[in-house]
Amino acid sequence: MTESAIQPVSMKLAEADFDAFSRDLGGSFARYGFAVVADHGLDEAMIRAAVDDAKTFFALPAEAKMAYHVPGTGGARGYTPFGKEAAKDADVVDLKEFWHTGRDLPEGHPYARYMRENLWPAEVPGFRTHVKGLYEAMDQLGKRLLVAIARYLKLDDDYFEGPTALGNSVLRLLHYPPVPADAPGVRAGAHEDINVITLLLGAEEAGLQVKDRTGEWLPISPPEGALVVNIGDMLQRLTNHVLPSTTHRVVNPAPERRGYSRYSTPFFLHFEPEFLIETLPGCVTAENPNRYPEPITAEDFLLQRLREIRLL
Numbered sequence: 001m002t003e004s005a006i007q008p009v010s011m012k013l014a015e016a017d018f019d020a021f022s023r024d025l026g027g028s029f030a031r032y033g034f035a036v037v038a039d040h041g042l043d044e045a046m047i048r049a050a051v052d053d054a055k056t057f058f059a060l061p062a063e064a065k066m067a068y069h070v071p072g073t074g075g076a077r078g079y080t081p082f083g084k085e086a087a088k089d090a091d092v093v094d095l096k097e098f099w100h101t102g103r104d105l106p107e108g109h110p111y112a113r114y115m116r117e118n119l120w121p122a123e124v125p126g127f128r129t130h131v132k133g134l135y136e137a138m139d140q141l142g143k144r145l146l147v148a149i150a151r152y153l154k155l156d157d158d159y160f161e162g163p164t165a166l167g168n169s170v171l172r173l174l175h176y177p178p179v180p181a182d183a184p185g186v187r188a189g190a191h192e193d194i195n196v197i198t199l200l201l202g203a204e205e206a207g208l209q210v211k212d213r214t215g216e217w218l219p220i221s222p223p224e225g226a227l228v229v230n231i232g233d234m235l236q237r238l239t240n241h242v243l244p245s246t247t248h249r250v251v252n253p254a255p256e257r258r259g260y261s262r263y264s265t266p267f268f269l270h271f272e273p274e275f276l277i278e279t280l281p282g283c284v285t286a287e288n289p290n291r292y293p294e295p296i297t298a299e300d301f302l303l304q305r306l307r308e309i310r311l312l
């Protein structure tokens with residue numbers, strides 16, 4: 001297998017030459033559906049505090065954690081236990097548990113119809129401050145990356161601003177417990193992300209693999225602290241597959257790492273629920289005719305997909 005086939009793109013380049021940054025970033029997405037982003041500027045202490053809180057939470061007894069599980073809500077907020085989510089069309093469930101934090105909407109906002117209020121675990125005092133801080137920092141960074149993507153697609157720089165301003169984005173704190181040698185299934189079965197783009201921290205612990213268009217599984221081994229960013233199905237659909245949503249998975253550890261947990265934190269950046277995903281005219285050509293003549297709202301698309309992964 002090819003080690004680190006995906007060359008990191010530094011955000012320092014974004015300050016020096018935004019056109020060049022957007023070309024490198026967009027080029028990596030067009031080729032792999034993934035990019036590795038170095039020098040992203042997220043505060044390390046803030047990340048560590050949030051991840052430490054996640055570790056403290058996951059170490060609580062199952063009954064304490066289940067107090068934050070809300071059945072029938074697609075795991076949108078709070079805790080989803082081990083053995084619940086499965087990749088689309090998979091026979092076995094993933095070997096993971098997770099916590100979801102969403103956007104705190106302005107008081108009385110009509111999107112409260114779609115976006116539930118956050119839950120916070122009383123057992124971990126710093127959790128709310130740290131995790132909310134990380135959510136907001138990831139949201140800002142994601143929006144900056146979308147400016148580069150807009151430029152790559154020859155759209156106005158602010159194209160994504162309105163559609164994502166109060167996006168239904170979710171920060172997922174993930175815990176993959178140690179894996180017994182005879183465990184059925186894998187940490188995360190092969191899947192595509194549903195949303196616009198995903199910003200992933202914590203992929204340094206081995207396991208994440210991307211299915212290259214050659215059919216080969218490429219291991220992603222980002223440099224320490226770098227961010228792995230990928231295109232989700234909503235952006236793939238909007239761009240008529242010019243930016244592909246690539247299948248990925250998290251495989252079980254090698255025997256010497258089996259006894260260790262893996263923690264990672266993807267931020268799933270979403271559109272606002274009522275945004276209409278309608279193929280961009282600039283992404284339609286004679287060789288790539290419009291694959292989606294019917295537009296769909298982000299909310300309808302999300303509900304359809306949550307049913308497929310057994311969260312609804």
Ligand SMILES: O=C(O)CCC(=O)C(=O)O
Pocket residue numbers: 172174188193200202203208248249250264265266
């Ligand atoms: O844990 C990881 O490295 C990836 C997680 C992932 O792909 C997901 O939660 O969608």
Ligand SMILES: [Fe+2]
Pocket residue numbers: 191192193248
């Ligand atoms: Fe994923």
